[in-house]
Amino acid sequence: MKHEIRYAIHPDAVKTFQTQQLREAFLVENLFPENELRVCYTHYDRLIIGGANPATAPIQLTTFNALKADFFLQRREIGIINVGGKGTVTVDDMDYPLANKEALYIGRGTREVTFQPGADKPLYYFNSAPAHTTYPRRKVTLEEAETVTIGGPETSNHRTIRKLLVNSVLETCQLQMGLTELKTGSVWNTMPPHVHDRRMEAYFYFDLPPNQVVCHFMGEPAETRHLFVKNHQAVISPPWSIHSGAGTSSYTFIWGMAGENLDYGDMDAVAPGELR
Ligand SMILES: O=C(O)C(=O)C[C@H](O)C(=O)CO
Numbered sequence: 001m002k003h004e005i006r007y008a009i010h011p012d013a014v015k016t017f018q019t020q021q022l023r024e025a026f027l028v029e030n031l032f033p034e035n036e037l038r039v040c041y042t043h044y045d046r047l048i049i050g051g052a053n054p055a056t057a058p059i060q061l062t063t064f065n066a067l068k069a070d071f072f073l074q075r076r077e078i079g080i081i082n083v084g085g086k087g088t089v090t091v092d093d094m095d096y097p098l099a100n101k102e103a104l105y106i107g108r109g110t111r112e113v114t115f116q117p118g119a120d121k122p123l124y125y126f127n128s129a130p131a132h133t134t135y136p137r138r139k140v141t142l143e144e145a146e147t148v149t150i151g152g153p154e155t156s157n158h159r160t161i162r163k164l165l166v167n168s169v170l171e172t173c174q175l176q177m178g179l180t181e182l183k184t185g186s187v188w189n190t191m192p193p194h195v196h197d198r199r200m201e202a203y204f205y206f207d208l209p210p211n212q213v214v215c216h217f218m219g220e221p222a223e224t225r226h227l228f229v230k231n232h233q234a235v236i237s238p239p240w241s242i243h244s245g246a247g248t249s250s251y252t253f254i255w256g257m258a259g260e261n262l263d264y265g266d267m268d269a270v271a272p273g274e275l276r
């Protein structure tokens, strides 16, 4: 397994960043090398962003030195979403089949988690956050998600938000995860944008055709920056930052949050005219 650490950065420092510094601080690449666990440990609410691509052999969710834990989930919860073909995650000898875009929540204290390979080439994306207690493990399908469709074709932001691991669906300590699908012809996610100083967020872009990109906007609303993001890359969004994107095609992305509360709707909206 390979892990990297990303430290939290003050918004004033980000104002001085050049492109490469911005990418090194906030863009997460190479989440799916074959047969290897990849983990990015952020100091924003200590959210972990990770990926597993068990192309030919199972991959175990192993602990790493920075956690100083006997096993990965000793003090953590995790949400896993399959962004590839049909797969299976084995948890303490129980198999959980996961189809594309299905999610699995696993609570604190679970010792063994294994990402299984499959003929349909599953790809497992995950977020993990520190947890104060153990909530029951649960698989969540797209039908079980809380689903809303917002925006419209006239503003190029018509999209369906599927809230998979949120507290209207199941109990979690601080993790919230879901995915948002852009309707054909719409390119803007999270526009109008928002901030939520109580929680950080991570966006993971997928179903983006080869050679297409999403321009992800970040920064304080009056001091924005952008990152060009490819398929299967993630962006760390600090609590003070907007997180919004416009694609050169339609795409899907997973959002995951951790922080002060579990109130998905308490974001502070920013009108497009306030952005700079
Ligand atoms: O398209 C959107 O709007 C989103 O998906 C918003 C995210 O869910 C989010 O930022 C939640 O805070």
Ligand SMILES: [Zn+2]
Pocket: 194, 195, 196, 201, 243, 267
């Ligand atoms: Zn948000």
